[in-house]
Amino acid sequence: MRHWLAGRTESRLQARLLAELRDEGPLSKAQLADRLEVSRTTVGVEVGRLGELGLAIEAGPAASRGGRRSVLVDLSPDIRFAGIAIGATGLSVGVTDGRLTTLAVRHRLCDIKQGPETVLALALDMVREVMGEAGVAELSGAGVGVPGPVDFHRGVSVSPPIMPGWDGYPVRDAVSRDLGCPVVLDNDVNVLAVGEQHAGVAKTARDFLFVKIGTGIGCGIVVDGDLYRGVDGCAGDIGHIRVDDFGPTCACGNTGCLEAFAGGAALARDATAAARAGRSTVLADLLAERGSLTAADVGSAVELGDPVAVQLIRDSGHRIGQVLASLVSFFNPGLIVIGGGVTGIGHSLLAEIRGVTYRRSLPLATGNLPIVLSELGAEGGVVGAARLVSEAVYSSPPGGAA
Amino acid sequence: MRHWLAGRTESRLQARLLAELRDEGPLSKAQLADRLEVSRTTVGVEVGRLGELGLAIEAGPAASRGGRRSVLVDLSPDIRFAGIAIGATGLSVGVTDGRLTTLAVRHRLCDIKQGPETVLALALDMVREVMGEAGVAELSGAGVGVPGPVDFHRGVSVSPPIMPGWDGYPVRDAVSRDLGCPVVLDNDVNVLAVGEQHAGVAKTARDFLFVKIGTGIGCGIVVDGDLYRGVDGCAGDIGHIRVDDFGPTCACGNTGCLEAFAGGAALARDATAAARAGRSTVLADLLAERGSLTAADVGSAVELGDPVAVQLIRDSGHRIGQVLASLVSFFNPGLIVIGGGVTGIGHSLLAEIRGVTYRRSLPLATGNLPIVLSELGAEGGVVGAARLVSEAVYSSPPGGAA
Numbered sequence: 176m177r178h179w180l181a182g183r184t185e186s187r188l189q190a191r192l193l194a195e196l197r198d199e200g201p202l203s204k205a206q207l208a209d210r211l212e213v214s215r216t217t218v219g220v221e222v223g224r225l226g227e228l229g230l231a232i233e234a235g236p237a238a239s240r241g242g243r244r245s246v247l248v249d250l251s252p253d254i255r256f257a258g259i260a261i262g263a264t265g266l267s268v269g270v271t272d273g274r275l276t277t278l279a280v281r282h283r284l285c286d287i288k289q290g291p292e293t294v295l296a297l298a299l300d301m302v303r304e305v306m307g308e309a310g311v312a313e314l315s316g317a318g319v320g321v322p323g324p325v326d327f328h329r330g331v332s333v334s335p336p337i338m339p340g341w342d343g344y345p346v347r348d349a350v351s352r353d354l355g356c357p358v359v360l361d362n363d364v365n366v367l368a369v370g371e372q373h374a375g376v377a378k379t380a381r382d383f384l385f386v387k388i389g390t391g392i393g394c395g396i397v398v399d400g401d402l403y404r405g406v407d408g409c410a411g412d413i414g415h416i417r418v419d420d421f422g423p424t425c426a427c428g429n430t431g432c433l434e435a436f437a438g439g440a441a442l443a444r445d446a447t448a449a450a451r452a453g454r455s456t457v458l459a460d461l462l463a464e465r466g467s468l469t470a471a472d473v474g475s476a477v478e479l480g481d482p483v484a485v486q487l488i489r490d491s492g493h494r495i496g497q498v499l500a501s502l503v504s505f506f507n508p509g510l511i512v513i514g515g516g517v518t519g520i521g522h523s524l525l526a527e528i529r530g531v532t533y534r535r536s537l538p539l540a541t542g543n544l545p546i547v548l549s550e551l552g553a554e555g556g557v558v559g560a561a562r563l564v565s566e567a568v569y570s571s572p573p574g575g576a577a
Numbered sequence: 578m579r580h581w582l583a584g585r586t587e588s589r590l591q592a593r594l595l596a597e598l599r600d601e602g603p604l605s606k607a608q609l610a611d612r613l614e615v616s617r618t619t620v621g622v623e624v625g626r627l628g629e630l631g632l633a634i635e636a637g638p639a640a641s642r643g644g645r646r647s648v649l650v651d652l653s654p655d656i657r658f659a660g661i662a663i664g665a666t667g668l669s670v671g672v673t674d675g676r677l678t679t680l681a682v683r684h685r686l687c688d689i690k691q692g693p694e695t696v697l698a699l700a701l702d703m704v705r706e707v708m709g710e711a712g713v714a715e716l717s718g719a720g721v722g723v724p725g726p727v728d729f730h731r732g733v734s735v736s737p738p739i740m741p742g743w744d745g746y747p748v749r750d751a752v753s754r755d756l757g758c759p760v761v762l763d764n765d766v767n768v769l770a771v772g773e774q775h776a777g778v779a780k781t782a783r784d785f786l787f788v789k790i791g792t793g794i795g796c797g798i799v800v801d802g803d804l805y806r807g808v809d810g811c812a813g814d815i816g817h818i819r820v821d822d823f824g825p826t827c828a829c830g831n832t833g834c835l836e837a838f839a840g841g842a843a844l845a846r847d848a849t850a851a852a853r854a855g856r857s858t859v860l861a862d863l864l865a866e867r868g869s870l871t872a873a874d875v876g877s878a879v880e881l882g883d884p885v886a887v888q889l890i891r892d893s894g895h896r897i898g899q900v901l902a903s904l905v906s907f908f909n910p911g912l913i914v915i916g917g918g919v920t921g922i923g924h925s926l927l928a929e930i931r932g933v934t935y936r937r938s939l940p941l942a943t944g945n946l947p948i949v950l951s952e953l954g955a956e957g958g959v960v961g962a963a964r965l966v967s968e969a970v971y972s973s974p975p976g977g978a979a
Contacts, residue, residue, distance in 0.1 A: 324941065334941075382808050394907065398800050405909025406784050409941045416903045417937045501818045501903055505796065507807025535819045539726065539736075539811045 260556025368395025370559025474520025496531025662958025770797025772961025876922025898933025
């Protein structure tokens with residue numbers, strides 16, 4: 176295994192150069208010099224070093240810009256990243272090249288409650304499968320996202336309410352040992368946010384929020400192009416903002432949390448209660464048919480014109496919109512992307528969230544604020560996880576002390 | 578007048594070097610090389626350039642570190658900044674050296690409603706007074722803070738609810754023309770936040786919030802040491818977060834804004850209503866004596882043991898705490914500093930804010946979160962305004978194209 180952190184480079188220039196190649200594709204040395212605001216000579220020196228590290232290559236002459244012909248620089252074709260996106264009920268695993276284009280992806284159902292050994296063993300099997308499928312022998316790094324809080328610097332899960340057995344588990348080191356490459360661990364929402372930044376609707380946004388509405392509710396925050404994690408790494412945990420003094424008990428043990436009112440689990444709970452109380456025959460029929468109800472069933476009931484289901488979605492969207500309106504007035508983002516499983520239940524939720532957010536935020540902050548659904552599927556997590564580890568590898572290449 | 582923007586330097590290194598000298602004091606070339614992660618030769622070249630620009634000097638031999646003796650570098654003793662902090666009811670104006678130490682400061686009462694010509698004429702007179710007092714002939718730059726929204730890039734006030742006549746007024750250019758130096762304009766809360774960062778309790782904080790509770794309520798946001806303004810420049814405008822669907826009408830025209838429930842103006846309004854309705858003899862006596870009530874009078878009534886005044890302060894602190902709790906869960910800051918006129922009314926407001934914020938935030942985010950009162954007086958605004966312009970001057974020195 177490479178001791179990647181031992182050789183931590185001091186060169187921010189190398190990191191910026193590699194990120195330019197990742198996000199823009201091959202560039203001439205002249206273009207790199209312009210973008211990085213350094214001389215062509217400096218670019219040449221850094222490209223040489225990165226060549227020795229196996230990260231960049233000279234890819235032939237660049238198109239002429241009129242003067243002296245420049246040389247085209249590209250990422251090494253040997254760079255391969257794995258992205259492992261672990262959700263509450265399923266896994267998505269893929270392998271990408273240095274520009275984070277996915278070469279092979281697999282999805283599989285898996286309950287997070289089975290604990291870290293079982294879930295990670297399956298994830299690692301899937302990594303080997305996608306590596307085989309894409310003909311990849313060695314990884315440059317792997318990114319992992321988990322559906323709960325993470326101590327980013329230590330690479331462990333911390334007190335995750337829906338993940339019994341994961342508290343304090345050294346996910347990063349376990350995966351790194353198995354795969355023999357550097358690994359970065361983050362929570363699923365941060366992973367989705369950077370995936371959106373790389374391949375989704377947030378490509379040109381510098382300051383944006385990614386709001387995931389799944390079983391729970393969370394938010395990824397990007398400030399000036401970089402993920403903002405907060406001083407304890409728990410920034411964006413908006414599911415536990417208290418929207419009421421009273422209310423249903425949350426998975427975290429408190430009452431009044433946004434996610435206990437408005438997440439996918441809350442929708443399922445309220446729909447089940449409505450079905451049992453005889454308030455909705457549509458929901459009661461679905462419950463009888465399936466034995467239990469999910470947020471997706473509420474969506475089906477909305478499609479069947481059930482007014483109780485419509486009201487449940489509206490109430491959920493209203494609560495989420497109230498919180499987002501506060502965050503818009505505070506943070507003045509350039510874009511809000513809504514993602515996660517619950518967004519699959521149709522546009523009525525988005526309509527309600529938008530209506531409340533636009534109506535209640537500071538007008539100056541909403542004038543140019545798009546609130547849009549993510550268009551990335553489960554691959555968003557794979558790309559995001561790969562991007563997170565690419566940032567680590569590109570900013571401290573193995574053996575890359577400058 | 579110097580055409581400072583014409584000669585915008587590309588050198589981030591120069592800006593970082595000057596900021597080090599501003600914040601740390603004189604440093605040897607060897608120390609600068611360490612801190613900036615460049616060679617001593619590079620430091621020597623940049624110091625030479627900054628010397629020609631009149632910004633840095635070589636100040637003799639540095640203390641030996643054992644090897645070759647290094648040269649001490651300092652900011653030029655000729656650098657002088659003005660800081661102009663305009664409040665709703667008064668002005669603070671000062672002149673500082675390059676390290677932002679105040680050399681002379683004046684305060685004067687002045688109603689912002691008199692409009693920009695009158696207020697700025699007074700401010701500029703005060704600048705000339707403090708320049709005379711400190712023996713300063715020429716300014717390197719001036720920073721201006723105003724109590725309302727600002728278009729930072731254009732340097733104008735925009736739709737300020739409490740500032741009739743200021744909308745669209747070119748404050749920056751007017752002051753720059755008069756003083757013959759670069760000028761930066763920002764809102765008062767951002768100015769106070771960076772003042773706190775430079776000279777107050779936030780000196781070592783990288784990610785913190787400065788919450789001003791004055792006539793209105795606002796928040797300055799610092800991310801990784803830099804002011805975060807949001808995409809439209811209105812980040813931190815938490816006074817207009819809607820905390821209720823109904824409620825008193827706000828100065829902005831909406832209902833339910835935090836500041837309409839909990840700011841200084843709201844306290845004065847509610848105290849007046851309580852006095853008139855015969856609910857508090859203490860407040861009624863104060864009203865009879867003074868003709869009108871202010872937030873400070875509510876503080877006096879608290880000191881006299883008036884239960885109605887105590888409840889008003891508690892309600893105010895409770896509303897503010899609810900909003901701060903949401904922001905703490907979202908932003909996970911390392912520090913919250915509370916400042917502004919209303920903090921002068923005693924510790925009961927802070928106690929209530931703290932209680933609610935700690936109780937309602939995500940536990941992970943409050944474990945190490947101090948919530949403290951600002952210890953800087955009106956000088957905080959002067960230092961903050963000077964710091965903002967120092968950042969502009971140091972990152973693009975007059976004639977400083979590298």
